[in-house]
Amino acid sequence: MMRAWVLPMLLVLCGSVVSIGLILGGSPGTAAVLLLVFALLAGVNSPLFxxxxxxxxxxxxxxxxxxxxxxxxxxxxxxxxxxxxxxxxxxxxxxxxxxxxxxxxxxxxxxxxxxxxxxxxxxxxxxxxxxxxxxxxxxxxxxxx
Structure with a gap:
């Protein structure tokens, strides 16, 4: 059961890391868009889809x-x-x-x-x-x- 959530969790984690880097770099709008994209990818690849x-x-x-x-x-x-x-x-x-x-x-x-x-x-x-x-x-x- 847990391995079904590995890819979605990894996508959210990667999206969060990239977004934090963009926020610290002064691009909060781009960070929000990328985090949303990673969250959508995580949702589509999760069992919830x-x-x-x-x-x-x-x-x-x-x-x-x-x-x-x-x-x-x-x-x-x-x-x-x-x-x-x-x-x-x-x-x-x-x-x-x-x-x-x-x-x-x-x-x-x-x-x-x-x-x-x-x-x-x-x-x-x-x-x-x-x-x-x-x-x-x-x-x-x-x-x-």
Whole structure:
């Protein structure tokens, strides 16, 4: 759980150090803008940016009932952030499993990716798809509405 917050904390820390240096150098406006940019980057790379994760077993149970895809992801993954950002509100219709919080989810991803924890891995109707195009994912969501 803690490693999911390492990158966001590092971004806030670096932004703070750079901002302090700029304030001491006489550029408080630039410091405020850079601190805001670092804070936004930290937010996007944090678990808070993603829908609330469920366990792999719960996601499989829910998917069997409603037919919605399952997304296996982890914090700090640029491809996961890209997928989440491009899906917008549609992301809430998927079942999200954080592989850093759920060992069963990590095992599922390794089984689908020849032992690698490559994310995002989307499971649609029992078939895994690694780093799918967000437009394709939106198409997979539409039938389940």
């Amino acid at each position: 993603f829908p609330r994760p469920v366990s792999a077993l719960e996601a499989q149970r829910r998917s069997a009932v409603d037919g919605r895809p399952i997304v296996f992801w982890r914090s700090g993954c640029q491809y996961c952030v890209r997928l989440r950002f491009r899906l917008g509100r549609s992301a809430r219709q998927l079942h999200w499993v954080d592989i850093w919080r759920d060992p069963d989810g990590a095992a599922t991803v390794r089984a689908a990716n020849e032992g690698n924890e490559t994310v995002p891995t989307l499971v649609v109707a029992g078939q895994p798809h690694v780093n799918p195009d967000p437009a394709w994912v939106r198409e997979q969501i539409r039938p389940s509405r």
